[in-house]
Structure formats: C-alpha cells, structure tokens
Amino acid sequence: MKTLLFIILAIAVCFSAYANTEPRSGVWTAELQDDRVQMTLFRGSQTSERRGMGWNNIMGFDEPLAHFAGLSKNDLQSSAANVQFELRRPAGVIAFEGRVANGTGAGHFHFTPSESFVHDMDALGYTGFSDDQLLVFAAHDFSPQTIRDLRDMGYQPNQREVEEIAIFRITPDFLREMAKAGYANLTLREAVNFRVGRVDAAYIAQMRQLGYSDLSARKLAD
Incomplete structure (x- = not known):
C-alpha cells in the first residue's frame, strides 16, 4: 500500500511540476522485477479549453536493469533515494530524474532525438517522424540496421509498418x-x-x- 501511495503521489507531483514543459518531456514510473525494470512513460498534451497535462499518451516497456546507465539495484531497493540515469538508444537518449524506494520509482524524463538516426531513416526512405514516434523507437531499441537486414531478407516495410516493427x-x-x-x-x-x-x-x-x-x-x- 505504501508503494502504491508513493507512486501516485510522485506522479501527481511530477505532472504538476512539469505541466508546461516542452513536448519532449514527461513523467516516468518504474518497478523492479528481478533484474529487469518495468518502465512506463507518460506524456500529455495541452488542450484549447484547459491548459494542463493530460494522460493521453502512455507507453510501457520492459528492459534489463543493466541497460539504464546510472541506475543500480541498490538504488531501487533502498528505502528512499534521488536518482538520475539514462537510456541510450540509436534513436536518441532518454534522461530520467526522480526518486525511488523499495523497488519502485517515479519522476520526470526528457528525450533528446538522435539527428544521425533521423538522417539514416531518411536515407532509407522514411521521413517526417514525430517526437512521439522517435520516442517509441528509442524505448524499443529500434535501429535503422533492422530495416536494412529485413530488406536483405526480402521485406519492404512501408512507413506505417516501421513503427510496428519497432514496437x-x-x-x-x-x-x-x-x-x-x-x-x-x-x-x-x-x-x-x-x-x-x-x-x-x-x-x-x-x-x-x-x-x-x-x-x-x-x-x-x-
């Protein structure tokens, strides 16, 4: 129960604190499961009627703890700790900051897309990706090399299929x-x-x- 309350309060504080940040930012929650982390990213959008952060964009993924640079099992299992860590991917870097306790955590993240990734995808014939799509590619560790390898096998994915291939x-x-x-x-x-x-x-x-x-x-x- 304490863990659940911690997550709810942390999300509420983070949404309040970052309600007006630029669109590459959002809120994260995490739960340690053995040596893996169940990560959930929340992003919102402002509406014309009411300026504020919504919960209209939620993405979850499972990742080995070792892939998060700067985050340790000791941090996650502590009674309380402030953390800063990163997930580096071909599509960009997701930087996290927040607080963890007893195997769970929550905080704020910022995504920085990779220009080289965008250029590589453009060279393959795929253009116009939104920040949300690039974040999906980063979260799921998608690389342009996957498309090259699939083409070598005879596949010719269209732009819509590329996102499904990543997810x-x-x-x-x-x-x-x-x-x-x-x-x-x-x-x-x-x-x-x-x-x-x-x-x-x-x-x-x-x-x-x-x-x-x-x-x-x-x-x-x-």
Whole structure:
C-alpha cells in the first residue's frame, strides 16, 4: 500500500511540476522485477479549453536493469533515494530524474532525438517522424540496421509498418526462429500477430505435442 501511495503521489507531483514543459518531456514510473525494470512513460498534451497535462499518451516497456546507465539495484531497493540515469538508444537518449524506494520509482524524463538516426531513416526512405514516434523507437531499441537486414531478407516495410516493427520487435532473428520452427516466409502482419499472440518456438512445439501440427499462421496466432 505504501508503494502504491508513493507512486501516485510522485506522479501527481511530477505532472504538476512539469505541466508546461516542452513536448519532449514527461513523467516516468518504474518497478523492479528481478533484474529487469518495468518502465512506463507518460506524456500529455495541452488542450484549447484547459491548459494542463493530460494522460493521453502512455507507453510501457520492459528492459534489463543493466541497460539504464546510472541506475543500480541498490538504488531501487533502498528505502528512499534521488536518482538520475539514462537510456541510450540509436534513436536518441532518454534522461530520467526522480526518486525511488523499495523497488519502485517515479519522476520526470526528457528525450533528446538522435539527428544521425533521423538522417539514416531518411536515407532509407522514411521521413517526417514525430517526437512521439522517435520516442517509441528509442524505448524499443529500434535501429535503422533492422530495416536494412529485413530488406536483405526480402521485406519492404512501408512507413506505417516501421513503427510496428519497432514496437513488436520484428527482427531477422525472430523471423529466422519462426522459419526454423516451420513458419518460413511470414508476412510482416503475420509476424506482428505472432508477437501479439506470444507465439514463439516453444509455443509452436507445445501445440504440436498436443496434436496441432498443421495450423496456419493465422490460426496459430488466434
């Protein structure tokens, strides 16, 4: 109960403090789960009727603790500590500051997009990404190299599909794993459906042990 109250109060304070910050900023909450961090980012927008921060943009992702530069398990498990740490990605850097206690934390973040990432994506034919989209790419550790590798495999993602590839982590390794499990030449839509349905090699093997050896990609993901 104390942990829940800590998070609620921290979010309320952060939204109040940063209600008028520029659009690359927002609020974060985090929870330590073994050696991983469940991170949630909140961003808001001002409306014409009432100036203030809303909760209209929420994104969560799971990340190994070791990927956060400047944040330790000792910090997160302490009774209370002020923290500053970063998550460095090809798409940019997310800088965090706030307070943690007993495995949870909350505070403010600021995102700085990478100009080289934008230029690389432009060279690949993808332009006009918003700050929100670039933040998604950073949170999910998306790299332009993923597009190059997918093209080498015969895929030609359109601009809309690029964001889905990032969010659901449709990588060449995942597609090769599915091919080895008997599902070669998946479309990008089928690959996304597999991710949504949590279909992996272990799940496919389990279904075959139950006698379902000829399921289509669509039925397997349902």
